[in-house]
C-alpha cells in the first residue's frame with residue numbers, strides 16, 4: 001500500500017456537508033489529538049526515541065500539493081478532523097485566531113469593544129471618577145476630620161505652628177488647608193486664595209505717571225535729543241534713573257506706559273531722596 005492509500009484508508013468521505021461549499025467533510029477516523037484540538041493525528045516515525053506525529057489536515061495538504069505547508073493550514077469548515085483539501089486554506093497564526101473569533105469559537109470572545117485594556121490612570125482613575133469615595137476623612141491616611149479642617153480655617157488668629165501642634169500635622173499642611181489647596185471639598189473661610197479679589201490700590205494714569213517720572217529726573221537730564229529737541233528726556237536719563245532706583249530701564253519705561261500705583265511712585269521718591 002502506498003502512503004496515500006494508507007492515509008485515505010482512514011478517511012470517511014461522507015462527513016457533514018459544508019453549508020456554503022456544499023461538499024462533505026472528509027473525516028479522519030484514525031487517532032485524534034486530545035480535545036480541544038481534535039485534529040487527526042498520524043504516526044510518522046520515531047526520532048530521538050520520541051514518537052513523531054503529524055496533523056492529518058497538514059498531511060492532506062502535503063498529499064494534494066506536494067508541499068509541506070510553511071504556514072498554518074486552516075479549516076473553512078471548522079471541523080478539525082476534516083482532511084478535505086477543498087475545506088482547507090493557508091494562513092498565519094493571526095489569521096487563525098481572527099478566524100476563530102469571527103466564527104465565535106474562541107475561548108475569549110472578542111473583547112475589543114469592551115474599551116481599552118490599559119490601566120485606569122489620570123481622569124479615568126477611580127479617585128477622579130468617584131472622588132466622594134476617596135476624599136477627606138474616607139482617605140485611609142487622613143489625620144483630620146472635616147470638623148477639624150473647618151476649625152483650622154476659622155482659627156485665623158492662631159499661629160500655624162500652634163495649630164500644627166494641636167492637630168498633629170505640620171505647619172505647611174496648615175497653610176495648605178487655610179488656602180484651600182487641600183480639603184478643597186470642605187467649607188470654611190479660605191486665606192489668600194487666587195479667587196479672592198485683590199484690593200485695588202490707587203493708581204495714576206499713564207500720563208500722570210509720565211509726568212511724575214519726569215519730575216524724578218534731575219534738571220540736567222530733562223532735555224531733548226539733537227534729532228528731537230521736543231522730547232522731554234533722553235534714554236540715557238532713564239538708564240541713570242533706573243540705576244538709582246535699583247530696577248531695569250525697561251521697568252521704568254513700562255511703568256510710564258502702563259501707569260504706576262501711588263504706592264510705587266511714593267516708594268521711588270523716597271528711594272531717590274535717600275540715595
Ligand SMILES: [Zn+2]
Nearest residue numbers: 025077082087
Ligand atoms: Zn470539512
